[in-house]
Amino acid sequence: MSHVVAGNSPAASEKGRPKGSPTPWRPKKQKKNKPAIPGLRSLNGKWGYLFIAPFVIMFLIFGLAPVTYSTYVAFFNWDPLGGQTFIGFDNFTYLLQDDVFWQSIGNTFDIWFWSTFPQMVLSIGLAAVLRNRFLKGKTFWRTVLLVPNITSVLAVAIIFGQLFGRDYGMVNYVLGWFGIPHIDFVEQALPGHIAIAAMITWRWFGYNALIFLASMLAIPDELYESASLDGAGSWKQFRYVTLPGIRNTITFVLIVGTIGGLQVFAEPLTLGGTTTGGDSHQFSTLTLYLYDQAFVAGHWGYGAAIGIMITIIVLIISGINFLLTRQIAGGDSE
Amino acid sequence: MKLKKIAAGIALAALTFGVGVTAPGAANATTKTITIWTFGDVIEPNLILEYKKIHPDIQLTIKKSDLAAMNGTDMVAACTSHTGPDIVAVEVSYSGKWRSYPRCFTDLKTMRTSAANADATNGTDKNGHAVKVSYVDATGKTVLVGTVPAGQSATTIKPNYLSWRWAQGVGHDGSVIGIPTDVGGLEVLYRTDLMVKAGLITAAQSKNGTGRDILGKSWPTWDKFIAQGQKYMSKLSAADKKKGVGFMDNAGAIFAAMLQQGTTKYYNDNGTDSGTIFGVNPKTKKKEPLYSWNPNIKAAWDTTIKATKAGIGTKTAQFSPDWPVGMNTGKFAAILAPAWMMDYVKQQAPLTSGKWDVADLPGGGGNQGGTQLGITSYSNMKQDAWDFLAWYLAPEQQLQVFRTYGLFPSTKSIYNDASVTGFVDPFFNNAPVGKIYSQGILKLKPIFEGELNPAIDLAFGGGLTRVAAGKMTSAKSWAQVMKDLATATRGAN
Known part of the structure; x- marks a missing residue:
């Protein structure tokens, strides 16, 4: 596997791997994060959004929206069933x-x-x-x-x-x-x-x-x-x-x-x-x-x-x- | 507007999680579901079963929850989002608030009962007149089930009800937003054995039932009541005194009781939806909040402080964990109790059965609590809900609730009925509780209940407790109440 990768790399093939050399061989340009299923590669990095979506959506509905809304309400004399008057600070x-x-x-x-x-x-x-x-x-x-x-x-x-x-x-x-x-x-x-x-x-x-x-x-x-x-x-x-x-x-x-x-x-x-x-x-x-x-x-x-x-x-x-x-x-x- | 909708949605979502509102049952397509939000013992389960027998197509879904949350936040959320129950129970102290928002309710004057409760199988004679049918309840008693003729509206049933109690369910735009289920009344529950021990009545008087009249007559006024309390205290043994035994559970209860005997409290009726907390102070000739100068309030405060200083109360807060224990151990001999509290005493102190009795309240009649049922403006089941309400709150049904839970009927039309006047309770030494409570209730006059009543009550209650605890002098605590109330009522009309 690593050999194939190294072979694809021009730098690796030029220098090659000196046989019997005590210095360990290091691939120069190994591909990072190669997906286990190749087809998923295009979605790479995007799955994360899906996985965090439930939290983010819940947070927006039950966390951020009420906070934003109460910030708005805080500047009013507010009666939820009657009138609302803006009173600043x-x-x-x-x-x-x-x-x-x-x-x-x-x-x-x-x-x-x-x-x-x-x-x-x-x-x-x-x-x-x-x-x-x-x-x-x-x-x-x-x-x-x-x-x-x-x-x-x-x-x-x-x-x-x-x-x-x-x-x-x-x-x-x-x-x-x-x-x-x-x-x-x-x-x-x-x-x-x-x-x-x-x-x-x-x-x-x-x-x-x-x-x-x-x-x-x-x-x-x-x-x-x-x-x-x-x-x-x-x-x-x-x-x-x-x-x-x-x-x-x-x-x-x-x-x-x-x-x-x-x-x-x-x-x-x-x-x-x-x-x-x-x-x-x-x-x-x-x-x-x-x-x-x-x-x-x-x-x-x-x-x-x-x-x-x-x-x-x-x-x-x-x-x-x-x-x-x-x-x-x-x-x-x- | 958009924000408002979002807020309503959030509030509703919170509410759904909070109280667990069930979705209308989808089991039977022909079944119509009426959702009722209630608390405590307002809805009597036996009667509900009975209604289901008469109306197999009606499913009554009852949600009991905490009163303060239900009449406060939950109903606000329901009304803003127009999603919620069909029928809702509103307690009297919250009625002032909801009368300011008649748009959350259906005007019951506009409703007409259908023929649903007067059909042939359930008591209509050949000429179409409603007849009464009866059934045998769980305790083996025969109970009359009233039938309600078609075409009844809030206007036609109004004469059955106490007028001042009815007024608490009328919005100031004149719409009827609630029909009273019961009226609290207020009398003195007392322990006969302890009164005999202190020499306020004799054992013979307690036994033959004249004790309650003698006690009631011995305290025509609150001052005399306090004097009797002091007499009771003077007869206590040193050991009892050390244990903190007292004449009544909490002297602070006198405040609310006295206040209810007047004609004005915290609000003036100025003909608007919400009333006003302001009035012209006769001393300063200026428009000032009633709570600061209304002589009724000051008199109630002073008398309560007097009772507190006389040491006749045990400072046990009602509904605190120590309260039912005190009922059992005889820590106090008297409780100012509305009719619905009798059932609480029975449940909490079953071993004291027969040792209790009921005497007239000083100062002539009283009231604490009571509930009304209304139909929400956004209900999809208005017709069926009204048919149910008109039936459930008819005098015959109220009588049954009185027998089961002691909730006193709001229908004065049956106060002279033998079933009320002759009703005696063995737990209360066979006192004619029906007669005593109805007489007290008839003495009351209407009082305008305003939106901020619960908050104002809390401030005064706190003030009286501070004095009782010795944290502040009466004058200082009163000044603090005024300060608290200025905060609580700011911006109010």
Whole structure:
């Protein structure tokens, strides 16, 4: 095969292949990407479009079109069933002075904090346990971890709402053993945030543990072996072998978690029972406030403006994440 | 325009995924499908079965979903895209909103019933007069099935219904967009055993049924109600007090109850489609939003704060996870409850059967909730839908729903019927619930329900909760409500 190709090439035939020469022969002009079925050659490069078409089409319909449309709506005083009046940037200027909007941003990040970092520790710890080669029933444990994730978010929120009940909730019952007075998770800001973070953690810690586990399994065993030969105990192995090995995965989970964290909606809605996010908006999140303004208060244009602001915030955070990832990736290649 | 269509398409697509609308059944070409969007217990399954027996050619597809989403987003999407249900249930707090958009509904004054519900096999006598037929329901009771003569429109059936309740289904262009299925009413549900324990009534009075009158008469006004609550609290043991036991579930409920007893709330009826949130403040002589100066609102606020400060409520939010537990454990002795809530109490606290009773609401009559059924303007099944509605909402059928679910009939024509006045419920200590609720309901006057009612209710509710939680003083929280409402109602007429 390669001989034929080489023969077609004038350069190859001129110089030929010196027999018995120690220098390995290299074809000068080998055809790249020769298709397995010759007839498909003309379509080469175009099949790709077909394969990505389902995603692109869905994205255009359910991603780009609504975003474009809400950007348009954001400049209007918009009543979907009545009139629409163009008001320029009024929605945005109003938004910047809206206390509840800023409060919702604060709440969103606070909930994000409480749901991300404890969860990270939990997931990595769990993955480290599951990595243990002497663990019995590995497949079972790995499957079980996904169960909270495939449970409907609403079901989780309802059950947790009961666990965090003020008078008869199990959490308060257990806290009572230690003499802690009942906490009203719906009324107070920080307990509310923690309750919501607990729901998010419950749904995602198993899923993230699996991602960490996959990443840990990719770390060569030799590293652990040499570490143990050097006298490193299991904690030191974890600290100096496992953690550096999963650094990129931590960043990945952080990014995905942040994007998810900015979209927290069902949990605060179910916890408080209303779209206001508690009596003083103490756990109103960005998306919940969007929903409240557009769908309950009927300020559709204003809701769209909040949506635009969420997009801008996500873009900023993605930018920071991007820089951070690049730095970490660069550090790894050295 | 194009964008609008795209948006409608997207909204519809979202809706289809969201609530799982089924396509009309293609199984039988002669079967006509009527799609109904509803929530809770509005549509009574036994009656639906009965209707199917009378009309084998009609397929009723019922989609139950969350009220707030269905009456909010889903219906907006359906109306903009002109694709959706044939019949839709609208709850009273959303009726103000939908009355502003009569173009989403068929004017039921223009509809006429066909002969479908008055045919010979189902109760028309030789002279063509409708007769009543009966059937035996699942519990073994004989139920009358009303027949509806041909040619009935919303105008001809209107006299059957409570006038103020009927008005909630009338768009301000005069079109009838919904026929009331039920009326909430509002009375006091109380635990007899706990009232006896606190000495508000005696055991004998509880047993012979005079207790409910004595209690009702002891609180003709809300102030007296609070005083009775304080009396109850003073009789509690130290251990109970420590556990947070109270007289009523949530003192915040007084606000809505009192507000409904007046004639104006958040809106003035100015003869336009949407009404107005503005009115001339008698103090400043200026046009200001009603929520800021309407004396009814301030009075309801002050009384609620008074009750909160008196500590008679347990601060348990209605429909929170703690609420049904409280019903069972006796954490509170009284609930301000509309008729439809009786069924909820029965389901959630079955072991307390017989320990409950019903007394008159302070301040004379009340209302909370109620639903109406309307036909969408874009329905292809208007005639069959109207035939069904006129039948389903006829007094006889409403009576059956009342018996099954406690939804109180909106047809005042049967309030004096022995089947209502004589209806007693053993769960509620054999109280004549039909009589008590109907008397309270008849005392009410119409109130204009406006588009932003749900949002304004939320703001006031939040304000009262803040005071109850001790986060703010009454004055400070009121100021915050005013601020929130300025945001919520900006741009409103």
